[in-house]
Amino acid sequence: xxxxxxxxxxxxxxxxxxxxxxxxxxxxxxxxxxxxxxxxxxxxxxxxxxxxxxxxxxxxxxxxxxxxxxxxxxxxxxxxxxxxxxxxxxxxxxxxxxxxxxxxxxxxxxxxxxxxxxxxxxxxxxxxxxxxxxxxxxxxxxxxxxxxxxxxxxxxxxxxxxxxxxxxxxxxxxxxxxxxxxxxxxxxxxxxxxxxxxxxxxxxxxxxxxxxxxxxxxxxxxxxxxxxxxxxxxxxxxxxxxxxxxxxxxxxxxxxxxxxx
Numbered sequence: 001x002x003x004x005x006x007x008x009x010x011x012x013x014x015x016x017x018x019x020x021x022x023x024x025x026x027x028x029x030x031x032x033x034x035x036x037x038x039x040x041x042x043x044x045x046x047x048x049x050x051x052x053x054x055x056x057x058x059x060x061x062x063x064x065x066x067x068x069x070x071x072x073x074x075x076x077x078x079x080x081x082x083x084x085x086x087x088x089x090x091x092x093x094x095x096x097x098x099x100x101x102x103x104x105x106x107x108x109x110x111x112x113x114x115x116x117x118x119x120x121x122x123x124x125x126x127x128x129x130x131x132x133x134x135x136x137x138x139x140x141x142x143x144x145x146x147x148x149x150x151x152x153x154x155x156x157x158x159x160x161x162x163x164x165x166x167x168x169x170x171x172x173x174x175x176x177x178x179x180x181x182x183x184x185x186x187x188x189x190x191x192x193x194x195x196x197x198x199x200x201x202x203x204x205x206x207x208x209x210x211x212x213x214x215x216x217x218x219x220x221x222x223x224x225x226x227x228x229x230x231x232x233x234x235x236x237x238x239x240x241x242x243x244x245x246x247x248x249x250x251x252x253x254x255x256x257x258x259x260x261x
Contacts, residue, residue: 014110014176015047016044016175026131028167030189035103036059038052039103040061041063041089042089045069048106049080053080060083062085063087070084098126101128103128104127113135121157124161124190129190133183135181135184136184137181139186147243152242153207156246157204157207160196162189165189167186171183199257206252207249210222210244211241214240215240221241234252
């Protein structure tokens with residue numbers, strides 16, 4: 001039997017030790033858009049992995065940067081032969097390994113969860129569904145609607161392409177070692193938006209700049225973008241970024257492009 005894996009603080013590892021919660025997380029996968037492969041990020045000692053392997057509707061692949069975990073998984077789950085990727089998810093081109101359509105699942109390390117989602121946004125055409133556990137505050141932020149104080153940059157960028165549901169909360173004592181905060185599990189399902197009806201690079205810039213100072217109106221927070229005079233006079237800019245929906249940001253990006261010509 002392979003020895004236990006040590007949780008490493010610098011990797012943000014907190015290993016889930018509750019089997020029923022592990023099963024519930026895996027059950028969160030719905031096969032949305034009929035993917036046949038699933039990638040688990042940061043499997044650790046495989047508490048989710050074993051339940052993923054029980055489902056023969058999809059092929060389970062795992063990726064971990066922790067070599068100790070990779071060794072453990074190879075010894076514990078021989079059925080994963082050829083499906084264990086040793087490396088950094090943030091730096092890998094996974095299309096060669098997984099093809100065009102795969103779901104993502106995992107207990108995301110708190111310290112890189114935002115970076116994981118920015119990479120997912122870049123690969124969104126290939127990722128129809130995500131079920132993940134992360135810091136509760138971050139999970140709530142991603143699922144938050146406009147007008148909520150927790151609504152932010154990633155809320156807008158992800159909700160442009162995914163429907164996001166907050167599924168349930170997980171208490172610290174369900175982990176080893178216990179984190180200092182509660183965790184939340186969310187599910188993201190890809191919507192039908194192939195691309196936004198605006199310049200998507202400008203859209204990202206407007207969203208990011210708009211939230212740079214949440215207390216300011218958009219008229220003030222967007223000053224660094226040197227908006228056309230016609231846009232600066234718009235009533236919408238009297239609002240704060242957290243009050244705008246995805247469609248509002250798309251419309252604003254359209255107007256900036258229109259009046260910049």
